[in-house]
Amino acid sequence: MQKPSPFKTTGSRIAYSNPWMSVREDSIVRPDGSEGIYGVVESKDSVIVVVVNDKQEIGFVNIFRYPAQSWKWELPGGGGEGEAAVEASKRELLEEAGIVAGHWVELGMTRVCNGFMTERQANLLATNLEYQTATDGAEGIDVFRFISLEQVDEMISVGEIDDGQSLAALYLYKNWLANNK
Amino acid sequence: MQKPSPFKTTGSRIAYSNPWMSVREDSIVRPDGSEGIYGVVESKDSVIVVVVNDKQEIGFVNIFRYPAQSWKWELPGGGGEGEAAVEASKRELLEEAGIVAGHWVELGMTRVCNGFMTERQANLLATNLEYQTATDGAEGIDVFRFISLEQVDEMISVGEIDDGQSLAALYLYKNWLANNK
Numbered sequence: 589m590q591k592p593s594p595f596k597t598t599g600s601r602i603a604y605s606n607p608w609m610s611v612r613e614d615s616i617v618r619p620d621g622s623e624g625i626y627g628v629v630e631s632k633d634s635v636i637v638v639v640v641n642d643k644q645e646i647g648f649v650n651i652f653r654y655p656a657q658s659w660k661w662e663l664p665g666g667g668g669e670g671e672a673a674v675e676a677s678k679r680e681l682l683e684e685a686g687i688v689a690g691h692w693v694e695l696g697m698t699r700v701c702n703g704f705m706t707e708r709q710a711n712l713l714a715t716n717l718e719y720q721t722a723t724d725g726a727e728g729i730d731v732f733r734f735i736s737l738e739q740v741d742e743m744i745s746v747g748e749i750d751d752g753q754s755l756a757a758l759y760l761y762k763n764w765l766a767n768n769k
Numbered sequence: 770m771q772k773p774s775p776f777k778t779t780g781s782r783i784a785y786s787n788p789w790m791s792v793r794e795d796s797i798v799r800p801d802g803s804e805g806i807y808g809v810v811e812s813k814d815s816v817i818v819v820v821v822n823d824k825q826e827i828g829f830v831n832i833f834r835y836p837a838q839s840w841k842w843e844l845p846g847g848g849g850e851g852e853a854a855v856e857a858s859k860r861e862l863l864e865e866a867g868i869v870a871g872h873w874v875e876l877g878m879t880r881v882c883n884g885f886m887t888e889r890q891a892n893l894l895a896t897n898l899e900y901q902t903a904t905d906g907a908e909g910i911d912v913f914r915f916i917s918l919e920q921v922d923e924m925i926s927v928g929e930i931d932d933g934q935s936l937a938a939l940y941l942y943k944n945w946l947a948n949n950k
Binding site: 590593595604611616627628629657659660700702704705706744747751753760 | 771772774775776784785787789790792794795797800806807808809810812815833834835836837838839840841843877878879880881882883884885886887888890922925926928931932933934936937939940941943944
C-alpha cells in the first residue's frame, strides 16, 4: 500500500504547450499547509538503447543538444510516441544509426526528472546487430560510434559524456552484465 | 574546437515562468532547413549527494514526488540556488536528513534531460557523517534511511528505486569506488 499524497491539488490549468511538451500548473496545498503552485512538465515517455556490438562496445550518437547549445555523446533514443517501447527503440535506432538489432532486453523503466517532469524512460539493450543506412537528417546527429565500456568511463570521468539519461541506462546495463555473466 | 550549432535561432520569448523554472520558446531553423520552435525548460542547476556511512551504506530519502504523484526513494538533493555546489549540498543534507558530513568529493557534473532542460546536476559524495535533526517540513519527505549498495541494486531491479538522477549519481559513485580501492 502506497502512503497517500501529502499535497492537495485545488486547481489545474495548461500554462504552456507545444507539440513535444506542455506545462501543467496546479494550485496546491503543501504538506506544511502553505498554498502555492506546482508546474509539471508533461511529455511523452522516451526510450534509450544500450546498443552493444560483438566486441562488447557500446553505440553512441554525437548529437547537437539545443538546450545545452553543444554537441553531446549520448546513447541513441528519443520520444516514445505512444508505441510500445521496443517498437519505438527499433525505429529510433534505424533512424539515428542505421542499425537493426536482432535481440532486445528490457532493462527497466526510470524517471528522468522527478522534481519537474512526468517523463518515464524505457531502458533497453540491443544486440545481434545488422547495419543499414541512417535515415534521419532533421535531428542534428553527426556521428554514430561504438566505444568500449572502459573508454566510456574515461569519457565520463572527464565530462566528455555527461548525459544523465545515458548514465542511468548504463547503470542498468552494468547491473544486467553482472547478473548475466 | 566544438563543431558549430546546426540550428539557427531567429527569435526567443519566455512562454511560461514560475519561481522554480521557466520555458523559453525559441524560433529556430533546423539542420534540414525547416522552420519551427524549440521549448527549453530553464531551471536552477541542482545537486545530488551520495551519502555513505561507515558501513558503506548509502543514504536515501523517501519523498513524495508531485509530478509522478507517488513516493520515491531517491538520493538527497535539490536546487542549487546559485551557491557553490558543495555549500548547496550541505544545506540540503542538513534539511532533508539532519546530517553533517565531514568529507566531500565532487563526482562530476551531469545534465538531467538534454532534450528539454538546461539543468545541470552536481554529483557529490559525502562521508564522515555526524547526526543532527532534519529541519525541513515543507518538501514532503518522510524517511531518511541507509541502504546497502547490494540492496539498492535489488530495489532498482524491481523498480522500487527508479529515479534516473539518482542512478546517474550512483554510476559516478561506483566508478569512483573502482578507482579508489
